[in-house]
Amino acid sequence: MAKPEVRGFYDKPTGAIQYVVTDPATRRCAIIDPILDFDEKSGATATKSADALLDFVGENGLEIEWILDTHPHADHFSAAHYLKRKTGAPTAIGNRIVDVQDLWKAIYNWPDFPVDGSQWDRLFREGETFLVGTVPVKVLFSPGHTLASITYVIGDAAFVHDTLFMPDSGTARADFPGGSAARLWRSIQDILALPDETRVFVGHDYQAGGRKPMWESTVGQQRASNIHLVAAHSEAEFVALREARDKTLPMPRLILHALQVNMNGGRLPEPEANGRRYLKFPLDAL
Numbered sequence: 624m625a626k627p628e629v630r631g632f633y634d635k636p637t638g639a640i641q642y643v644v645t646d647p648a649t650r651r652c653a654i655i656d657p658i659l660d661f662d663e664k665s666g667a668t669a670t671k672s673a674d675a676l677l678d679f680v681g682e683n684g685l686e687i688e689w690i691l692d693t694h695p696h697a698d699h700f701s702a703a704h705y706l707k708r709k710t711g712a713p714t715a716i717g718n719r720i721v722d723v724q725d726l727w728k729a730i731y732n733w734p735d736f737p738v739d740g741s742q743w744d745r746l747f748r749e750g751e752t753f754l755v756g757t758v759p760v761k762v763l764f765s766p767g768h769t770l771a772s773i774t775y776v777i778g779d780a781a782f783v784h785d786t787l788f789m790p791d792s793g794t795a796r797a798d799f800p801g802g803s804a805a806r807l808w809r810s811i812q813d814i815l816a817l818p819d820e821t822r823v824f825v826g827h828d829y830q831a832g833g834r835k836p837m838w839e840s841t842v843g844q845q846r847a848s849n850i851h852l853v854a855a856h857s858e859a860e861f862v863a864l865r866e867a868r869d870k871t872l873p874m875p876r877l878i879l880h881a882l883q884v885n886m887n888g889g890r891l892p893e894p895e896a897n898g899r900r901y902l903k904f905p906l907d908a909l
Contacts, residue, residue, distance in 0.1 A: 625758040625778035629824060630679060633836045634658050634672055637699045637877075638827045640838045643676055644777050645685055646756025652680065653689040653755045654712075655775065655782050656826060657702035659889060663880060668891065673702035677709060687712040688755055692743075692889075693784035693826060694772040695723050695882060697799060698875040701889035703743075713744035714888060717764065717773035720746065724886045726770070726801050730908050731883055742888030747773060763814065767807025768795040774814060781817060781842070784826040786810050790844055791831045793851035798869035799878070800909070804862040811852070819843030879904055 628645040642655040654676055660669040680687060690706050690713065703714045724738040740746045747753075749764035755777055763774040768785045775782045785795035786807065794811065797804040814823070821842040828836045846852065855861035875881075880902055884891060892900045 624818075624821075627755065627758050627778045627780055629780055629822070629839075631824065631838050632672070632675060632679075633828070633838070634699070635836075636660075638829045638836075639696070639699050640824070640826060640828065640836075641672065641676060642782065642824060643679055643685070644755060644780065644782075645683075646758045649756035650683075650685050651688045651756035652685045653691050653760075653775075653777070654680075654687060654706060655691045656693055656696070656784070657690065657706055659700035659702040659705055659884075661700050661877070661880065663877060668700070670702065670705055673705055676706070689753075690714045691775060692716045692885075693775065693782060694769045695720060695885040697769075697878040697881055698827075699877060700881055700891075701885045704889035707744075715745035715747055716740070716743050716888075717762070717771045718746035718748050719764070719766065719771040719773075720886070722770040723801060723882075727882050727886050730800070730905055731903055732905070733883075733903070736887075742886075742890065749773075763810075765810035765813065767797050767803055767805075767810045769799060770801035772810070774810075776817065776821070779818075779820065780822045780824060781814060782824050782826075783814055786814060787823060787845055787849065788825050789828055789831070789837050790840055790848040791834075791850060792829060793849060793868075794865065796869045796872055797865055798872070804865040804869075805858060807865065808858045808861045815842060815846050815852075817842050819846070874909055879908065 630643045632641040645652040658672040728736045747762040751762045758778045761776045765772045765774045797807045823840045
């Protein structure tokens, strides 16, 4: 398999990782899950995290071919729209984003919101293929954490978003609106069916036991030592474990802030008459 170069950028406030994935032959690259900085205490937005990606691209003479999101994130804002305006590169996400839009449109009482995925340039279907430079990419539909989650298999590297964490941290929660522990189990099995040596890049790391941030493992390591997969040997056991764990977790602090931005392709609300932008915050929705 082709072996792309992968550079991860860890965001300490959210525990999320942004990626630049490069074809060494052509120096073309894809950006995966870029972050638009947001401080909920002050309402301040910034582009420091996304600009670090652009700096890396410029310093290494890369050409951005794609701006990719794996799913509509619940704990940070997507910088996809910002990067598209800066670079002109096309944006993409999985085609089941329309299901998430339809669900959250009702939660936000947003009757005129378009639920057709038109906020992105490309909607990928299960099994669809494309290229980053000369490196082949295959799309796996990976629901469970969200209705729209996908995995990008770029050469020998799988970007699994929040389906799997590092082996010492287990798997993603499945209790968000539209989530399903049973579907998450089946998505994990699809990822584990990839060759053992496939590199696995996760979407978050919460530094289990206080260790330094980590985001790369392999399919073989996940199969052998992921704490949730070792503890659960069947779908029923996994569902029981995952649902019990999810009941102990608080909702992400930015979920209601972030979904209205991320289901809109990373676009902030339009300015109102006074020139300011306002987020809509539904009470008692979750």
